[in-house]
Amino acid sequence: MREDEITGWFRQQRQLSPTDVPIGIGDDMAQIALGPEASVLITTDMLLDGTHFDLKTATLEQVGYKSMAASLSDCAAMATIPLAAVVAVGLPPGWSGRQLQDLHAGVVFAADKYHCPLVGGDITSWQGDGRLVVCVSMLSKPGGKPPVRRNGAKVGDIIGVTGSLGGSGRRKHLEFEPRVNEALEITQIADLHAMMDISDGLSTDLNRICTQSGVGAVIDASSVPISDDARHQADPLDAALNEGEDFELLFTLSAEQWDRLYRQWDHPVPVTGIGAITDTGRMEIRMPDGRIRDLRPGGYDHLAD
Amino acid sequence: MREDEITGWFRQQRQLSPTDVPIGIGDDMAQIALGPEASVLITTDMLLDGTHFDLKTATLEQVGYKSMAASLSDCAAMATIPLAAVVAVGLPPGWSGRQLQDLHAGVVFAADKYHCPLVGGDITSWQGDGRLVVCVSMLSKPGGKPPVRRNGAKVGDIIGVTGSLGGSGRRKHLEFEPRVNEALEITQIADLHAMMDISDGLSTDLNRICTQSGVGAVIDASSVPISDDARHQADPLDAALNEGEDFELLFTLSAEQWDRLYRQWDHPVPVTGIGAITDTGRMEIRMPDGRIRDLRPGGYDHLAD
Numbered sequence: 001m002r003e004d005e006i007t008g009w010f011r012q013q014r015q016l017s018p019t020d021v022p023i024g025i026g027d028d029m030a031q032i033a034l035g036p037e038a039s040v041l042i043t044t045d046m047l048l049d050g051t052h053f054d055l056k057t058a059t060l061e062q063v064g065y066k067s068m069a070a071s072l073s074d075c076a077a078m079a080t081i082p083l084a085a086v087v088a089v090g091l092p093p094g095w096s097g098r099q100l101q102d103l104h105a106g107v108v109f110a111a112d113k114y115h116c117p118l119v120g121g122d123i124t125s126w127q128g129d130g131r132l133v134v135c136v137s138m139l140s141k142p143g144g145k146p147p148v149r150r151n152g153a154k155v156g157d158i159i160g161v162t163g164s165l166g167g168s169g170r171r172k173h174l175e176f177e178p179r180v181n182e183a184l185e186i187t188q189i190a191d192l193h194a195m196m197d198i199s200d201g202l203s204t205d206l207n208r209i210c211t212q213s214g215v216g217a218v219i220d221a222s223s224v225p226i227s228d229d230a231r232h233q234a235d236p237l238d239a240a241l242n243e244g245e246d247f248e249l250l251f252t253l254s255a256e257q258w259d260r261l262y263r264q265w266d267h268p269v270p271v272t273g274i275g276a277i278t279d280t281g282r283m284e285i286r287m288p289d290g291r292i293r294d295l296r297p298g299g300y301d302h303l304a305d
Numbered sequence: 306m307r308e309d310e311i312t313g314w315f316r317q318q319r320q321l322s323p324t325d326v327p328i329g330i331g332d333d334m335a336q337i338a339l340g341p342e343a344s345v346l347i348t349t350d351m352l353l354d355g356t357h358f359d360l361k362t363a364t365l366e367q368v369g370y371k372s373m374a375a376s377l378s379d380c381a382a383m384a385t386i387p388l389a390a391v392v393a394v395g396l397p398p399g400w401s402g403r404q405l406q407d408l409h410a411g412v413v414f415a416a417d418k419y420h421c422p423l424v425g426g427d428i429t430s431w432q433g434d435g436r437l438v439v440c441v442s443m444l445s446k447p448g449g450k451p452p453v454r455r456n457g458a459k460v461g462d463i464i465g466v467t468g469s470l471g472g473s474g475r476r477k478h479l480e481f482e483p484r485v486n487e488a489l490e491i492t493q494i495a496d497l498h499a500m501m502d503i504s505d506g507l508s509t510d511l512n513r514i515c516t517q518s519g520v521g522a523v524i525d526a527s528s529v530p531i532s533d534d535a536r537h538q539a540d541p542l543d544a545a546l547n548e549g550e551d552f553e554l555l556f557t558l559s560a561e562q563w564d565r566l567y568r569q570w571d572h573p574v575p576v577t578g579i580g581a582i583t584d585t586g587r588m589e590i591r592m593p594d595g596r597i598r599d600l601r602p603g604g605y606d607h608l609a610d
Contacts, residue, residue: 030424032389038343046393050432088351119335127355137442
């Protein structure tokens with residue numbers, strides 16, 4: 001059972017009304033219409049102790065921050081403006097009010113920083129054994145342009161990413177900045193065809209854009225921005241391609257729009273062109289020696305054994 | 306650490322803008338403004354194996370249904386119209402696709418029945434030991450009237466409930482019908498001052514209305530509608546007052562509006578007047594022998610030891 005198969009199965013179970021639900025299952029957020037003018041987007045992310053964080057090493061503030069930041073990254077992935085969040089927690093037995101306050105401090109730090117107030121929640125406790133689970137659901141609204149989806153990549157598009165990739169497990173996955181502001185700035189400068197955030201690794205998430213858009217892609221290995229933390233690993237390129245939780249933006253746009261973006265971009269977080277969308281229907285990578293190899297989704301799958 | 310103390314603490318941490326967030330922490334749902342005309346409400350509910358259901362006896366369809374129904378009951382509690390839901394799950398190790406499909410079937414059964422489509426979600430798995438956790442977040446919109454809050458009860462109000470109370474743990478807590486339609490019909494007939502759904506037991510939830518409204522209440526014990534399942538218990542009145550997960554509506558309204566509601570109510574689910582809001586600042590109960598006794602919140606507290 002793979003995550004994408006299950007998501008696809010869910011999507012097929014019910015036909016959503018495109019009037020009521022313009023964007024349904026399979027994107028970073030769903031969009032719900034509220035009349036002819038207004039709409040709202042929603043995402044939910046569940047973080048488990050031992051899977052998405054480890055309470056042996058992470059502080060509760062970091063866990064609270066990461067929980068919010070993961071959903072904020074979904075808002076960024078569609079270039080939308082965060083509105084509000086609700087947080088549900090399942091607490092291990094014997095938790096103190098102080099522990100809940102520490103977790104809350106991390107949530108509120110992210111909420112304040114990204115102007116996304118915490119407006120409600122649910123607090124419950126495991127009976128007997130049970131580890132901490134935090135589930136954030138977040139609302140956003142479209143920015144100046146319609147939300148950017150995963151399924152619009154076109155043959156000939158440039159593939160771009162923000163920041164640098166790989167090595168997130170060392171520290172970044174607990175402290176990353178969701179690219180909310182960068183996404184809005186990018187879409188102010190250029191028209192994007194597709195975008196998502198890299199949560200499961202570049203190769204896995206690019207494969208999602210390719211599959212949903214019905215296209216292929218070729219990545220230029222020497223262009224991939226590799227993080228300092230990934231450079232310390234045995235295979236930095238592999239880390240940049242396949243590790244998860246970068247929470248950077250992955251987007252495609254026409255060559256003309258890319259030129260425009262690249263010229264006008266004036267922000268401390270870089271944007272880098274790393275390849276192009278192709279009509280091959282599969283993912284490839286041009287290695288530094290010039291050879292073309294197949295690129296397979298090698299990132300994290302939440303459900304694969 | 307008690308649930309209401311923690312909720313109160315959370316509420317005090319940040320001042321929410323009444324323009325952007327007309328209803329914040331402490332009601333059944335929060336309301337977020339989307340411009341001068343539109344708004345949306347949101348709730349989140351986390352259900353844990355061993356706390357809210359027991360996979361030794363409950364089917365996965367029942368768990369999926371209950372997860373949705375609990376949030377639908379929040380929509381009902383404010384007399385709002387369900388719009389869409391997202392569902393996040395944390396799966397025990399080794400789950401099969403079939404098990405996920407069974408859970409999904411229960412979610413979709415409730416979604417279809419109450420016209421609240423599943424529009425997205427998050428699937429993740431525990432590493433090592435971990436029990437099933439399901440978190441539903443749901444959006445609604447106001448019905449014909451503004452959402453009914455907890456804090457509007459007035460001295461002299463009649464206290465009403467739908468259906469019958471107690472004994473839910475036997476079967477009803479897995480199969481209850483959220484009172485979505487009843488809430489909308491009640492508010493079409495009468496103007497309510499306060500409402501919530503009874504999730505933690507009548508005494509505990511009435512105390513929340515009293516505390517938030519700054520009033521007291523007196524319940525007439527012989528008027529409390531006791532469910533058939535509660536009648537089999539050692540103390541049926543205690544079960545009706547203090548057991549949780551009835552998921553019936555608890556509301557207050559003027560005597561005049563109550564008369565109007567009671568005369569015009571034509572629905573298989575009964576509404577019953579069970580007492581009155583007082584200026585005593587505390588909860589009391591008139592026993593069948595005429596004696597007045599203090600009524601203390603005795604329902605389920607998710608955080609009390």
